[in-house]
Amino acid sequence: MIEMTLYGRGGQGGVTLAKLIASTYFNRGKHVQAFGVYAAERSGAPLQAYVRIDDAEITNHNQVRTPDHVIVLDRTLIAPNILDGHKPDGWILLNTPQPPEAFAEMFPGRNVACLDATSIAVAHGLGTRTVPIVNTTLLGAVAKVLGLAASPDAPRTRSAPGRPEALRTRDLPRASDVPRTSDVPKAIGLTFKDVTETLAQSKFGGANLEAAREAFESVRLEKLPGAAAAPKARAPGAPPKDLLDADVGGMPAIRTGNWATRQPQRHQLTPPCNHACPAGNDIQAFVQALQRNDATEALSILLVTTPLPGVCGRVCPAPCMDACNRRIFDESVNIRDLERYAADHGELPPPTQPRREERVAVVGSGPAGLSAAYHVARLGYPVTLFESDKELGGVLRTGIPAYRLPRDVLDREIRHILSCGVEPCHKRVTRADLVELTQRFAAVFLATGLQQARGMDLGPEADGRVIEGLDFLDRARRGEESTKQQEVIIVGGGNTAMDAARTALRLGARHVRIVYRRSREEMPAIREEIDEALEEGIALDELVQPLRIFREKGATMLTCQRMKLAEPDADGRRRSVPHVGEDSHFDLRCDRVILALGQSADVGILPEGAEVREGEALVGMTAAPVFFGGDFASNEGTVSAAIGSGRRAALHIHRTLTGEDLFPTPPPVAGPEQITMHIFEHAPRHDGRAIPPAARRVSFEEVRRGLVDDPVFHPAEDEANRCFSCGVCNLCDRCVHYCPEGVLLRCGEEFQFDYGQCKGCGVCASVCPRGVVYMTEL
Numbered sequence: 005m006i007e008m009t010l011y012g013r014g015g016q017g018g019v020t021l022a023k024l025i026a027s028t029y030f031n032r033g034k035h036v037q038a039f040g041v042y043a044a045e046r047s048g049a050p051l052q053a054y055v056r057i058d059d060a061e062i063t064n065h066n067q068v069r070t071p072d073h074v075i076v077l078d079r080t081l082i083a084p085n086i087l088d089g090h091k092p093d094g095w096i097l098l099n100t101p102q103p104p105e106a107f108a109e110m111f112p113g114r115n116v117a118c119l120d121a122t123s124i125a126v127a128h129g130l131g132t133r134t135v136p137i138v139n140t141t142l143l144g145a146v147a148k149v150l151g152l153a154a155s156p157d158a159p160r161t162r163s164a165p166g167r168p169e170a171l172r173t174r175d176l177p178r179a180s181d182v183p184r185t186s187d188v189p190k191a192i193g194l195t196f197k198d199v200t201e202t203l204a205q206s207k208f209g210g211a212n213l214e215a216a217r218e219a220f221e222s223v224r225l226e227k228l229p230g231a232a233a234a235p236k237a238r239a240p241g242a243p244p245k246d247l248l249d250a251d252v253g254g255m256p257a258i259r260t261g262n263w264a265t266r267q268p269q270r271h272q273l274t275p276p277c278n279h280a281c282p283a284g285n286d287i288q289a290f291v292q293a294l295q296r297n298d299a300t301e302a303l304s305i306l307l308v309t310t311p312l313p314g315v316c317g318r319v320c321p322a323p324c325m326d327a328c329n330r331r332i333f334d335e336s337v338n339i340r341d342l343e344r345y346a347a348d349h350g351e352l353p354p355p356t357q358p359r360r361e362e363r364v365a366v367v368g369s370g371p372a373g374l375s376a377a378y379h380v381a382r383l384g385y386p387v388t389l390f391e392s393d394k395e396l397g398g399v400l401r402t403g404i405p406a407y408r409l410p411r412d413v414l415d416r417e418i419r420h421i422l423s424c425g426v427e428p429c430h431k432r433v434t435r436a437d438l439v440e441l442t443q444r445f446a447a448v449f450l451a452t453g454l455q456q457a458r459g460m461d462l463g464p465e466a467d468g469r470v471i472e473g474l475d476f477l478d479r480a481r482r483g484e485e486s487t488k489q490q491e492v493i494i495v496g497g498g499n500t501a502m503d504a505a506r507t508a509l510r511l512g513a514r515h516v517r518i519v520y521r522r523s524r525e526e527m528p529a530i531r532e533e534i535d536e537a538l539e540e541g542i543a544l545d546e547l548v549q550p551l552r553i554f555r556e557k558g559a560t561m562l563t564c565q566r567m568k569l570a571e572p573d574a575d576g577r578r579r580s581v582p583h584v585g586e587d588s589h590f591d592l593r594c595d596r597v598i599l600a601l602g603q604s605a606d607v608g609i610l611p612e613g614a615e616v617r618e619g620e621a622l623v624g625m626t627a628a629p630v631f632f633g634g635d636f637a638s639n640e641g642t643v644s645a646a647i648g649s650g651r652r653a654a655l656h657i658h659r660t661l662t663g664e665d666l667f668p669t670p671p672p673v674a675g676p677e678q679i680t681m682h683i684f685e686h687a688p689r690h691d692g693r694a695i696p697p698a699a700r701r702v703s704f705e706e707v708r709r710g711l712v713d714d715p716v717f718h719p720a721e722d723e724a725n726r727c728f729s730c731g732v733c734n735l736c737d738r739c740v741h742y743c744p745e746g747v748l749l750r751c752g753e754e755f756q757f758d759y760g761q762c763k764g765c766g767v768c769a770s771v772c773p774r775g776v777v778y779m780t781e782l
Contacts, residue, residue: 007068010053011086012077017139022053024143028202029057037062049765077138080265084110092232095149104226112230117149119223128211134770140208144216145223147194196220264764266779268757273674273731273775280327282645283310287324287339288732294342294724303350310647311378311421314413317344319404320644321530329676329730335689337727344710345720355423358386362446362661367433370398371643372451372634374421375650381425383658392432398453402478405507406704442628447657451634458601463552473500473600480507488512491593493562495519495550496600497527504598505542509701519548521567521580539697561591629660674731678775687726690719733776739768
């Protein structure tokens with residue numbers, strides 16, 4: 005008779021594995037028996053299962069006491085006690101990523117087989133990392149191990165094809181090291197064909213079969229060095245209590261948690277939206293405030309990290325939404341419109357006021373300069389904000405049309421920044437001025453943005469017909485531009501190109517066309533801006549490179565070259581190269597060409613080391629430290645990135661002046677694998693309203709209206725409730741309600757584990773929707 009003991013946890017399929025092993029031998033004509041004994045019938049609880057195989061009918065129905073083979077389904081159960089009663093010539097099969105020799109001290113002289121069945125099962129979609137279903141996977145390993153036990157002349161090595169060397173199957177034991185048939189009672193060899201037949205008979209196909217095959221090929225087997233100790237008999241249980249015993253009905257002497265191999269712990273992770281936000285916003289927290297319909301609290305949370313939530317809620321490309329874990333489940337949370345809602349509906353808190361003596365200068369009032377000035381002022385420093393234009397806002401005012409960013413929204417948020425102790429000064433700062441500023445202020449922050457537009461030589465006929473995109477947008481804002489009845493061509497694929505095209509249409513152009521040298525997939529513009537431009541009737545010519553402007557029969561024409569995509573360039577986008585062919589060149593009629601090819605920083609203000617020169621003349625030496633930020637330093641090109649740059653600059657300035665480090669150290673990011681998505685209900689995303697294309701073609705009225713409340717429906721609150729709150733406890737109490745022992749208690753907003761009674765079953769971790777509760781090994 006062959007006897008086996010299986011150690012596992014509820015939910016992994018331990019009892020099913022015992023039945024599959026028995027079925028495999030039954031198909032070979034053997035008498036079999038398989039049954040399980042649970043510690044508790046729930047997921048994660050320890051259990052044991054037993055298998056018996058014999059040529060004759062099996063009449064013993066007791067638990068197996070002296071197993072020939074031991075199989076451990078959960079690595080937390082690997083311990084010396086699994087050798088109790090084990091026959092030294094049998095096999096120990098362990099589900100572990102460690103190799104057999106790692107257990108040389110624990111199991112000396114034993115035949116040990118190892119494989120990472122959990123990783124194989126999860127990779128094939130069998131269960132989850134928390135509760136992997138490894139039964140069919142381990143069946144493949146069992147067939148290899150027991151087939152070897154019955155076949156001492158098996159080949160010495162068998163490698164898993166395509167696996168790295170470190171993961172290849174180890175050399176099998178020499179024939180002299182392997183227990184022979186005579187050593188293992190009535191062994192019968194198994195092959196993978198046996199596994200296939202059993203799984204087919206049990207209706208386990210597809211991923212189950214492939215996982216079993218991988219296990220069959222990758223299990224590592226070895227006879228460990230040393231002398232195998234004789235089987236240790238199990239200690240008899242304590243005699244039953246007599247009714248006259250004094251401690252009848254008393255508490256047990258051993259606390260129930262003593263046998264646990266794992267303990268639950270709690271931690272907070274970084275939500276992926278927070279991690280992806282260039283501004284550093286606590287998105288999960290402000291969205292949770294909107295779940296409570298508290299727009300004022302949501303706005304207060306946003307103002308900790310950004311002074312421009314109303315701006316970002318309208319013009320941000322929203323990388324947070326691309327990172328949202330809910331995107332895998334159905335659709336990402338509409339974070340951008342929720343930020344806008346908080347900014348438009350929340351009440352601004354009272355402004356902070358300066359309290360320190362050191363004064364800080366900020367040069368440039370674009371998003372980076374406004375952010376730096378705001379955060380420096382909130383840290384208690386008086387700030388002077390230098391801007392060469394008559395109005396503050398930089399590119400927010402001059403480069404983003406009113407149909408995307410209404411002027412009253414920008415003005416409202418700038419007023420709040422100034423109220424916190426920021427004094428504006430409308431003056432252009434030169435190199436000489438910079439030296440003087442470093443002598444008057446304790447620190448200087450430069451955020452002058454990108455001042456120099458990238459041009460394109462389109463020939464002598466281009467004079468008077470070509471304008472830079474940002475200049476065009478600024479002139480349009482001032483009422484100094486008209487494209488009435490013109491054929492307008494925009495060159496570029498970024499947000500400035502989209503804004504210029506849509507503005508030209510609103511100024512009366514007969515036809516507007518965007519030409520871009522790559523495909524639409526490579527365009528850096530916000531996806532929604534491209535969609536809205538096409539909805540408004542703007543044409544898009546992909547893989548087109550302008551070459552020159554010429555006049556023909558009184559008409560202005562633009563010669564273009566067709567392009568094709570090649571290998572990616574340094575920024576990861578595929579390069580465009582000329583297409584060669586008969587139709588590789590063509591002409592487009594145009595009255596105006598607008599170039600939106602990007603900008604570069606004007607470094608004329610930069611100090612040369614510690615010396616500042618005008619030509620050859622030494623102007624002076626910088627006294628206070630000078631910091632750089634925004635697009636001037638990194639050219640990331642988004643408002644949210646510039647806001648984050650300004651905030652980090654403020655923290656750098658504060659650390660330089662005081663030595664206090666306020667930079668946060670966020671915990672790891674909560675990935676989708678840590679979210680229990682199946683407990684959530686699918687719900688479509690609430691998108692903000694927008695005016696129809698026909699109406700917006702002729703108006704600079706704001707296109708998007710955001711999430712609009714009505715008397716019975718509050719879309720912002722509904723949308724906020726779609727948030728998973730990834731990695732952050734929102735007091736749902738599922739862990740408390742599902743704890744089978746009642747050892748997890750909640751006191752206010754604190755949770756306490758009674759580890760003396762906790763059995764480490766892992767139920768609390770498996771039902772936590774947000775990855776807050778996790779299990780540690782003891």
